[in-house]
Amino acid sequence: KFDLLPLPEQRRIAAILDTLDEAIRRTEQVIEKLKQMKQGLLHDLLTRGIDDNGELRPPPDEAPHLYKDSPLGRIPRGWETSSVGGLGSVFTGNTPSTSVPRFYAGTELFVSPGDIGEERWVRHTAKNLSEAGLKVGRTLPPLAVMVTCIGILGRVGQSQVRCATNQQINSIVPNSRVQPAFLYHAASLLRPQLERAAGLQVIPIINKSTFSELLLPVPSPLEQEAIGSRCDTVDNAIHAEKTELDKLRTLKHGLMDDLLTGRVRVSIPAEEQHP
Numbered sequence: 001k002f003d004l005l006p007l008p009e010q011r012r013i014a015a016i017l018d019t020l021d022e023a024i025r026r027t028e029q030v031i032e033k034l035k036q037m038k039q040g041l042l043h044d045l046l047t048r049g050i051d052d053n054g055e056l057r058p059p060p061d062e063a064p065h066l067y068k069d070s071p072l073g074r075i076p077r078g079w080e081t082s083s084v085g086g087l088g089s090v091f092t093g094n095t096p097s098t099s100v101p102r103f104y105a106g107t108e109l110f111v112s113p114g115d116i117g118e119e120r121w122v123r124h125t126a127k128n129l130s131e132a133g134l135k136v137g138r139t140l141p142p143l144a145v146m147v148t149c150i151g152i153l154g155r156v157g158q159s160q161v162r163c164a165t166n167q168q169i170n171s172i173v174p175n176s177r178v179q180p181a182f183l184y185h186a187a188s189l190l191r192p193q194l195e196r197a198a199g200l201q202v203i204p205i206i207n208k209s210t211f212s213e214l215l216l217p218v219p220s221p222l223e224q225e226a227i228g229s230r231c232d233t234v235d236n237a238i239h240a241e242k243t244e245l246d247k248l249r250t251l252k253h254g255l256m257d258d259l260l261t262g263r264v265r266v267s268i269p270a271e272e273q274h275p
Contacts, residue, residue, distance in 0.1 A: 012266045013259045020252045027245045038234045045227045085212030088174040092208045093165030096136040106130030109163035113148040116157035137164035143180040145172045149206040154191025170211045181228030
């Protein structure tokens with residue numbers, strides 16, 4: 001049972017909530033468009049790169065003289081290819097014993113595949129470690145690139161602080177050959193290679209050795225920085241829209257609780273005060 005508000009008040013409450021629903025819908029559409037734009041931009045940047053004028057190079061079929069053959073297909077002249085292991089130190093995570101509660105009594109990030117989503121930065125994790133747990137695990141420095149290699153392959157994340165991961169994740173601590181932002185975005189190219197390497201296993205698994213042998217393109221440091229910056233711009237726009245979406249959903253939830261219980265009453269203009 002619930003209290004039935006007068007019809008004019010029902011209409012006004014419905015109009016308020018409909019307005020919020022429309023704002024939520026529009027924000028969701030913006031996020032989806034930005035995601036689609038990012039995928040197209042990422043593909044172009046990681047296969048064509050940016051020339052000296054700050055523009056995307058023409059595609060290989062339009063300007064074949066700007067490209068060369070490589071194990072990854074046609075790549076711009078001046079680019080190299082490298083194994084993952086050639087771009088940094090590779091680590092496979094592990095899980096501190098869950099039978100020791102003190103390992104998990106802290107605030108240090110402990111990353112599992114479920115904590116890696118569509119955004120670059122892993123800011124929160126379902127489980128956290130203590131200092132003692134972090135020492136038992138394999139500590140990663142800030143900006144290490146984390147890639148899921150068991151089960152769902154090829155999810156990529158990066159942390160702004162030190163962290164540890166479980167054994168389902170292989171991580172790359174970048175060396176001087178590669179910019180951390182570029183490495184994060186370029187790692188999205190690894191998923192097809194991971195899936196081919198895993199074959200038809202019931203539970204796909206890629207070990208550290210196989211992961212280290214996967215290939216990535218390597219532009220010049222300046223081009224890496226430019227590519228990473230452009231991708232980050234889109235990522236930041238997506239993050240801003242998601243933050244706005246969370247605010248709208250929280251606002252709607254609060255208003256529904258207030259308005260539909262009569263805790264907060266809405267004012268009705270005189271012309272609307274009729275059945």
